[in-house]
Amino acid sequence: MTHSKVVIIGSGPAGLTAALYAARANLEPLVVRGLQPGGLIATTSEVENYPGFVDGIGGFELYEHMERQAGRFGAQYKDAIIQRVDLSERPFKLYTDTDELISADTLIIATGASPRKLGVPGEEKLANRGVSYCATCDGFFFRNKKVVVVGGGNSALDEGLFLTRFVDELVIVHRRDSLRADPVLQERAFDNPKVRFVWDSTVDEVLGGERVEGVKLRNLKTGEQTTLETEGVFPYIGHVPNTWLFKDVLELDETGYLVTDNRQRTQIPGVFAAGDVVDHVYRQAITAAGEGCRAAMEATWFLSEQEHAAKKSQAVTEEVVSPALGQW
Ligand code: NAP
Numbered sequence: 174m175t176h177s178k179v180v181i182i183g184s185g186p187a188g189l190t191a192a193l194y195a196a197r198a199n200l201e202p203l204v205v206r207g208l209q210p211g212g213l214i215a216t217t218s219e220v221e222n223y224p225g226f227v228d229g230i231g232g233f234e235l236y237e238h239m240e241r242q243a244g245r246f247g248a249q250y251k252d253a254i255i256q257r258v259d260l261s262e263r264p265f266k267l268y269t270d271t272d273e274l275i276s277a278d279t280l281i282i283a284t285g286a287s288p289r290k291l292g293v294p295g296e297e298k299l300a301n302r303g304v305s306y307c308a309t310c311d312g313f314f315f316r317n318k319k320v321v322v323v324g325g326g327n328s329a330l331d332e333g334l335f336l337t338r339f340v341d342e343l344v345i346v347h348r349r350d351s352l353r354a355d356p357v358l359q360e361r362a363f364d365n366p367k368v369r370f371v372w373d374s375t376v377d378e379v380l381g382g383e384r385v386e387g388v389k390l391r392n393l394k395t396g397e398q399t400t401l402e403t404e405g406v407f408p409y410i411g412h413v414p415n416t417w418l419f420k421d422v423l424e425l426d427e428t429g430y431l432v433t434d435n436r437q438r439t440q441i442p443g444v445f446a447a448g449d450v451v452d453h454v455y456r457q458a459i460t461a462a463g464e465g466c467r468a469a470m471e472a473t474w475f476l477s478e479q480e481h482a483a484k485k486s487q488a489v490t491e492e493v494v495s496p497a498l499g500q501w
Pocket of ligand 1: 221222291323324325326327328329331347348349352353375409410411412454455456457
């Protein structure tokens with residue numbers, strides 16, 4: 174069994190910033206890295222809006238910086254996936270996929286979010302055979318090919334633009350006729366000769382035998398169905414929070430996000446949450462990092478209060494016992 178005063182589940186910007194602050198408070202936090210070390214940021218090609226990096230920084234590189242920085246102050250890392258939690262009493266108990274028990278005086282949940290699936294026929298069957306949720310990881314395999322990106326937000330455009338380094342043609346399929354992405358990204362996409370848009374359309378099916386060969390599209394205004402040949406499909410249609418572990422344990426909102434107060438506290442004292450697992454409004458690396466900082470400071474204060482309360486109750490016990498002993 175491993176015990177830590179602060180256990181952090183998740184190693185994205187929220188988890189690693191929490192680790193940095195908890196480590197600098199001398200709490201030697203333990204970070205359980207989870208399924209995707211570094212979280213979504215580590216799969217992002219280029220991060221241009223994280224302050225301090227004038228020319229931008231690769232997502233994976235940013236993750237490595239954060240991990241090393243927290244490690245410098247004593248954060249510990251474990252490659253494991255938490256399968257079950259028991260938060261009914263302190264210390265909390267966490268069970269890993271290798272049946273290891275981790276106990277924690279405080280817990281910071283920073284499990285992030287995962288890419289939302291299209292949920293159409295062919296998507297699952299052709300995953301990793303042309304369907305990919307990570308342009309940074311897989312873009313290279315689509316050199317000189319034609320690929321489809323689905324979505325109209327920042328991720329679709331950011332990652333789509335990254336793909337244009339490799340592909341011959343990029344088709345962005347969006348369900349409306351205007352984009353949600355930041356104007357700067359829209360401008361770059363409209364100016365890029367490799368990018369073409371299919372508006373007001375959704376993907377109804379991913380087609381192919383061994384590998385992706387095309388997509389069946391439906392125009393939402395006319396109902397017309399067409400087939401578009403492509404060798405790759407990259408859905409970037411938002412995210413779902415990774416909260417399955419806490420389903421009957423902590424309060425979730427109607428869309429599945431963890432509920433906290435404005436100090437990152439869940440309804441269980443000593444359990445905090447930060448980043449994309451909580452935030453369905455901003456969802457930026459910098460806001461996740463900010464929440465991670467807040468969660469770690471709250472955990473630090475919580476532990477100090479517990480320690481103070483324990484000392485006080487010990488002092489009261491001694492005060493009560495001593496005079497009584499003296500009278501005997
Ligand atoms: P997002 O902003 O929620 O955009 C999701 C896109 O997918 C929207 O265009 C949406 O269409 C579309 N969509 C949703 N469900 C769909 C479905 N079932 N079928 C077809 N299309 C669907 O998600 P995101 O782009 O992943 O971004 C998430 C957060 O990360 C945002 O806050 C974003 O600003 C941030 N982010 C920032 C950067 C950056 O600053 N460079 C980069 C990446 C991500 P509608 O527009 O019609 O709703």
